[in-house]
Each structure stands twice: as C-alpha cells, then as structure tokens.
Amino acid sequence: MSFCLKKNLLDMNLYKENPALKFQLGHPLMEKIVALKEQNFADKDKYDYAPQDFEDAIDSYDRILEIVGEICGDIIAPNAESVDHEGPQVINNRVKYARGTQENHDALAKAGLYGMALPRQYGGLNFSMVPYVMAAELVSRADAGFANIWGLQDCAETIAEFASEDIKAEFLPRVCAGETCSMDLTEPDAGSDLQAVQLKATFNEEDQTWYLNGVKRFITNGDAQIKLVLARSEEGTNDGRGLSYFVCDNKHDDRIKVRRIENKLGIKGSPTCELVFTNAPAKLVGTRRMGLIKYVMSLMNGARLGVGAQSVGLSAAAYEEALAYARDRRQFGKAIIEFPAVFEMVSMIKAKLDASRAILYECTRFVDVYKAYEAIEATRKLTPEEKADYKEYQRLADAFTPMLKMFSSEFANQNAYDCIQVHGGSGFMKDYACERLYRDARILTIYEGTSQLQTVAAIRHVTTGGYLKQIRAYENMEINPIFNPIRARLVAMTEKYEAIVNAVVETKNQEYLDFVARRLVEMAGHIIMTYLLIIDATRDEQFRTSAEVYINYAEAEVEKHYSFIKAFNIDDIELYKA
Amino acid sequence: MSLKIVVLAKQVPDTRNVGKDAMKADGTVNRAALPAIYNPEDLNALEQALRLKEIHPGSTVHVLTMGPSRAAEVIRESMFRGADGGYLLSGREFAGSDTLATSYALSCALRKLGKIDVIICGRQAIDGDTAQVGPQVAEKLGIPQITYAEEILAVENDTITVKRRLERGVEVVKGRLPMLVTVNGSAAACRPRHAKLTLKYKLAKTQSEVQEAGNDYTEVFNNRPYLKIDEWSVNDIEHDPKWLGMSGSPTKVKQIENVVFTAKESKRLEPTDAEIDGLMKELIANHTIG
Numbered sequence: 001m002s003f004c005l006k007k008n009l010l011d012m013n014l015y016k017e018n019p020a021l022k023f024q025l026g027h028p029l030m031e032k033i034v035a036l037k038e039q040n041f042a043d044k045d046k047y048d049y050a051p052q053d054f055e056d057a058i059d060s061y062d063r064i065l066e067i068v069g070e071i072c073g074d075i076i077a078p079n080a081e082s083v084d085h086e087g088p089q090v091i092n093n094r095v096k097y098a099r100g101t102q103e104n105h106d107a108l109a110k111a112g113l114y115g116m117a118l119p120r121q122y123g124g125l126n127f128s129m130v131p132y133v134m135a136a137e138l139v140s141r142a143d144a145g146f147a148n149i150w151g152l153q154d155c156a157e158t159i160a161e162f163a164s165e166d167i168k169a170e171f172l173p174r175v176c177a178g179e180t181c182s183m184d185l186t187e188p189d190a191g192s193d194l195q196a197v198q199l200k201a202t203f204n205e206e207d208q209t210w211y212l213n214g215v216k217r218f219i220t221n222g223d224a225q226i227k228l229v230l231a232r233s234e235e236g237t238n239d240g241r242g243l244s245y246f247v248c249d250n251k252h253d254d255r256i257k258v259r260r261i262e263n264k265l266g267i268k269g270s271p272t273c274e275l276v277f278t279n280a281p282a283k284l285v286g287t288r289r290m291g292l293i294k295y296v297m298s299l300m301n302g303a304r305l306g307v308g309a310q311s312v313g314l315s316a317a318a319y320e321e322a323l324a325y326a327r328d329r330r331q332f333g334k335a336i337i338e339f340p341a342v343f344e345m346v347s348m349i350k351a352k353l354d355a356s357r358a359i360l361y362e363c364t365r366f367v368d369v370y371k372a373y374e375a376i377e378a379t380r381k382l383t384p385e386e387k388a389d390y391k392e393y394q395r396l397a398d399a400f401t402p403m404l405k406m407f408s409s410e411f412a413n414q415n416a417y418d419c420i421q422v423h424g425g426s427g428f429m430k431d432y433a434c435e436r437l438y439r440d441a442r443i444l445t446i447y448e449g450t451s452q453l454q455t456v457a458a459i460r461h462v463t464t465g466g467y468l469k470q471i472r473a474y475e476n477m478e479i480n481p482i483f484n485p486i487r488a489r490l491v492a493m494t495e496k497y498e499a500i501v502n503a504v505v506e507t508k509n510q511e512y513l514d515f516v517a518r519r520l521v522e523m524a525g526h527i528i529m530t531y532l533l534i535i536d537a538t539r540d541e542q543f544r545t546s547a548e549v550y551i552n553y554a555e556a557e558v559e560k561h562y563s564f565i566k567a568f569n570i571d572d573i574e575l576y577k578a
Numbered sequence: 579m580s581l582k583i584v585v586l587a588k589q590v591p592d593t594r595n596v597g598k599d600a601m602k603a604d605g606t607v608n609r610a611a612l613p614a615i616y617n618p619e620d621l622n623a624l625e626q627a628l629r630l631k632e633i634h635p636g637s638t639v640h641v642l643t644m645g646p647s648r649a650a651e652v653i654r655e656s657m658f659r660g661a662d663g664g665y666l667l668s669g670r671e672f673a674g675s676d677t678l679a680t681s682y683a684l685s686c687a688l689r690k691l692g693k694i695d696v697i698i699c700g701r702q703a704i705d706g707d708t709a710q711v712g713p714q715v716a717e718k719l720g721i722p723q724i725t726y727a728e729e730i731l732a733v734e735n736d737t738i739t740v741k742r743r744l745e746r747g748v749e750v751v752k753g754r755l756p757m758l759v760t761v762n763g764s765a766a767a768c769r770p771r772h773a774k775l776t777l778k779y780k781l782a783k784t785q786s787e788v789q790e791a792g793n794d795y796t797e798v799f800n801n802r803p804y805l806k807i808d809e810w811s812v813n814d815i816e817h818d819p820k821w822l823g824m825s826g827s828p829t830k831v832k833q834i835e836n837v838v839f840t841a842k843e844s845k846r847l848e849p850t851d852a853e854i855d856g857l858m859k860e861l862i863a864n865h866t867i868g
Contacts, residue, residue: 047779048802049774049775051777059780060777060780062776064773064776067770070771107770109772110769110772111773112772112774125773125774125777218766234804274717
C-alpha cells in the first residue's frame, strides 16, 4: 500500500465545492426558462444529447457545469499565475497565447464546451443563459483574464440572433468546434463614444463583397479567427447611423495584422490588440446602418452580463483567498479572523459576493426569458400574452443589466482591495494570488461601459419608476417570517428612495439629475439586492448571514446617499466644475 | 487500418485522500470510507487508446472492468471521454481475487471478445500498487507486452511503436500486434469528459443497476440501445472455477502495520567546507536528495 503525495492531492472541482451555484439551478423560474428554451423538448428525437424533460435538462446543466468546474480547478486555476507572468506575444503580426492560455482553451474546446448556449443545429448545447453564465463565473473564478477569451463566444450569440442563415451555417459550427471570436468595436478616437468609429467598409460591385480598411484599438483577443467588426459603411456620414456590422473570417494573412498588444495592469493573459485592416473581406450582418443602434447594443448587453459573471467570479476568488489567509495567519496568539477588524472585512466580502451573485442570476433569468421569446418569435407569431410577457422581461433585463454590471464590478474591486488588506504586508508581495486579483479586477468597472455609463443606462429606470415597480413586487413576495424585520427596514428605505427621487425629478434640472444619478441608482440597487438575498435565504439557509450582514450595510449606504442629496444645494454643482 | 482496442480499467478507493479510517481492523482496505474513483493510470491508458482511435478512423475502444455493480461508473466515465462502450465483469464468484485470479478472469473475458489488436491498461492500481495484472493478462493470453509506456507513438501494419519511461531514461521499442501495453502515470493526462458524450451516455446503465434502481428501462433500452452497458457474470465466460475468486488467489495478507515515523536523531556538523561536502555526499548516497 503506498500513498502518492502529489501536489494536486485534492482535486478541486470549483462547481461541486460551491453549493451557492447549484442553488441557482433550483430557482422556481427555471421551469419557465427551460420550457421556453426547449419548446416541448422538440429536439429530443433529433439529438441524442438533448433533454427529455425538465428534470433531465437541469441534470444536464448540472453535469456540464461539473465538467467546467473540473477543468477550472485542475487546469485553468493552476495556470493563472504562469499566464499572468508570461502573457501573450506578437510574433509576425500574429498573437501567440501564453502556454497556459493555450492549454486552457484546448481543454475547453476538446470538452465541447464552446457554444454552450447555441442551438443544437449548429453544434451547440442549446443551454439557457443561467448555466452558461455560471460557467463564465467559474472560469473567472479560476482566471478572470482567461474568462475574456472564453466569454467572447458571446459574439456567436449576436450572429445567431441577427445574421443570415448562410452566415450562421458558416460560422456557428466553427465556434462550437473551438474557434475563438473577437468583437472589434473601439478605435483610437472611438472608445465610450462609438458613434465616432471610422474604420471603412466599402462594397465592391464586381465581386459583390464588402472590404474593410482602417485601424481598431483595444481589441480583446484581436487575432481571433472569427471577428465581428463595427465599420462605417455609409460614406459621408459622421454618426451612429452610418455604421454597419460585419463578420470577418480572419485568414491570418496580410489583410488583418496585429500591430501590437498592450502592456496592461491586469488580465495580462488576455491579448489586447491594435489591428490594421487592409482590404479585409467581410460579410454584412443584418441590415445596413443598424450596426451600432441595434446589434452592438445587443452585443453590449450580453457583454455586460459577461462582465457581471466575471466580477462575481473574481469576488468569489477574493473571498476564498481572504478567508483562507485570515484563518491561517496567527498574530497576538490567535488567528487574525478572530479580530473584529478582520472578521468584519471578510464577512463584508462574502455579503457583497452573495449580493452580486444574487443580482447576477436574477438578471440572467430575465435575459433568459426574453431571449427565448425572441428566438420563438423568429419561428412563429407570439400570442398577445406571450408578447406582453416578452416585453416585460425585456424591460426587466434592460433595467437590471447596467445595475448588475456597475455593482458587481465595483464590489469585485472593493473585495480585491480588502483581500489584500486581510493579507497585510504579504498581500502586497507577488507571493499571493490576491495581488493578481487586485490588478485583474481593475478593468471590470471600465470595459464594456464604465460604471459612469452604466449609471446613464440605469437612471431612466429610476426616473420612470421601473426599479420601484420591481421593488414593490419583491416586497409582496412570500418570505420566511424571520426576515420580516429586514423587510420592514427595506420598506422604510424604499420610502426614502421614493421621496428623494421625486424631489430630484421635480427640479426638472438635467444637470442636477446627472450629478446625483449614481447615488440614486445605488440606493435602488442596495434595496433590490437585499430583497434578493432574503428571497434566496428563504429558500436556502446558507444565504441568511449574508442577508443579515448586507442589510446593515445597505441601510447605512441608502441613508448616506439620502442625506447627501437632501442636504445638497443645487448651486453647489458649480464648485465641482474644474 | 482500424484497430480493435480494449482498455482494462479498475475502480479503486481514492487512496490519495486517506483519513484515519482508511484501513479496517482486519488489515483490508475500508472501501466504504474512501470515495471510489477511476484508477489514475488507467485514465492515462484510456487517453492512449482514444488517441489511437483518432489516428485510425473506424477503430473502436471498449473498456473492460471487473468489480461490483457500481464499477459500471468506470465504463460510463470512459464513454463520456470517447470510449465506444464497455463490459462489466461482475459477480460474487470474483470476490476476493488477488492479481492472479483477477488476470485469469480478465483473460477469460478478453478471449470472449475475439481478436483484439491492442490491450491497454494502467501500469498499476493505487489500491494495490502491484503492477502485476497487466503483465499476467498478457501471459495468460500468450501475447507480447510492453510495460511502462509513456506514449504509443504509432501503429503501422502489424507493428506498434512505444516510448517507454524507465528509471534512467526513455527507450523506444517496437513489437508485433496483438500487444498488451501498460501505461505510466507520466503519460499524457486523460482528456476531460466531453459535453455531448456526457449528455448522450449519462443514463447508460447495466442490467443490475436498472434492477437496483427499480426502474423500468425496457423502453429506454429499446429506443436507445447504446445506453445498455454489457454486464457479464461468471456464466458468460469460459472458465475453470478453481482459478477464480478466493480459491484462485494464493496471496494472503499476514499483517498490516501502521508505520509512524518517530526518529528524531540529530547530527552536529562543524561549519567547514569538508564537513558540508561530506554531508552532501552522504545525502546523495542514501537518496535523500538527488
């Protein structure tokens, strides 16, 4: 009998070890989501891997997430450090991934995990968004930088939604086989303001083909095989209405060159490229001129959900690192987690993690329902009831996506910051994972729309009462009576929120509204997330502590914003203008 | 050329995470206290088999395992990774088998499968660490064997080329088919489970599992015959009962000792180059380092 002492003594499965994830598969709305997605399980006789019924579908999600969790634990997480050190390189205008990045990608591709959410006819698993977003969270927990390469399969969603049948048939099976994607939007002078995109698309009448010319900058995974490019197709235009959307098959020849990759603070494994297009042939996706207005907006919503998942994954990693260190590290004769200053930090990381995860999956379920209706609508006319339901969930998804993106990314940063703080001096050294988490977290509040832009997208749901309506709906949901005191506090917080929103709106001063917008969105967000936590805790005891910790924080935050706005003199805005 | 490949695999207790109750008082392994897993080196063997299948279209990979009903999990795990199917050899007649009885039973089952080109198995199982079953099976079948393989480099015509990992280096050897190959843990790790195959085969069961669960599986097996995992009892193989199970197992466990390292001897060195040099040589000589 011998016992082999290997380094990977304990195989970690990042899915199985985390009961908070499986919990989400048991949400009551999953039945509706699966029913819409599987359409009477019509695929069951056509594909040997399609589910037979609801239980079978949930079991399939569970099993596939187990594979994802295993690959994350065995391969992606152990590679994260070397990928961060090594990073990608540009060799002859091509990107070469770090060794670990390539290994991660190959493992996921070989396991058939790309294209999880795509329809089966193109080789996908036809999964709903909930398990897909869970997979994204798991990958991010293992390595937030790699999550970008994995997450760019979102591009395929846009193709599936808007492109012609020919384009779908050409590109989607390739995504499922593991070819990577990129979305080429930004340029040196077009970042947050995408209306300024200049890359030119010209139609050649002779061969009936579009050709792309110009420069793109800050393109994640820019050397991907399949590229979605936003380009100016209408000569002489200067705004968003002159932009169209193209899919480009990157042949890795002289037509699309990687000029350089950026040297970044974090997510170093993910290559951020500057690209030069020289007569690169491309195909139009959807309708001309709708590039920015329709398709990019849709893609962005998906990408923001992706950043939400990435943020929650990073927070999960920060929590685990902080907790492990605080339990292990001893000072003054005891583990540091026994000191109030430390246990408060660790429990706040956990509460913010659970709160952001709660809104992540709530938002994902909304997206799931409306996307499923959207897919159905492409095949038949929806009944008036279905149409109303579709619009309702679309509205909820629109309201929750920017709130999710803003909160989860800000929390990920706060959590990574506190994770280093728990580590003390050691956390500042390169010896612990927390410094990488801190650097990786920083981009989350910036890309796919900064927190400031999320506020712009969210504020109309404050002023039109969208959030309030949903808060009222939560207020009337059945909860475990032990949470009645928390609900009473939430009702009082809601009153303050409603009063202060009305006061701001009544001034009819746009600048003032913009000035306090973030505070108002945060007030709504704290109330919503606390409700979600008590609703989750009603179904599962594991969230109770976070619910009780979070309400204390949320209440103080709401009070803080309330008193700031209440005491604020509108004329004081002038003081803030540089 | 298409190959008929069989992988020998074993479900073992996970001795990598051993707690206090890993052994029973009578000196046998407490299987109930340890999770059952796919023997790690058998997974390396499966990977080699799947690679051969990829290079040689039309090849088949089947897994043969002997064990209780729950050992069917090993076959399902193999199917999730790309194996075409498997056979579970099960029954109380096989209980208590040592390596000799095990290799006898496996060789009987392999004979039933007809002409096989390559049999691949892990070097050894982590519960016994004997590395005897593979070689004994080859002997009983009267076919050649290549042990300690790290990679099967090629199969061409009737020749297999294998890289072996030995204590002091590697060697590349060739041999004629049919061949039995035992694979080291240093070989490529097995691929992860494949998403679609996992969903396709997740309901695969043996007849005993169906009975144990009390399900009516008739319709499932009729509609999707690939979900039926073959299960063989002692009656399905040609055998001589005296070579099976306890009666075929000459190995006897005499005693199990729990060894706890207690030595705390220390040695004082003078801080001179000569003393340090002497210590280094001693440590190298007794393999503490190097």
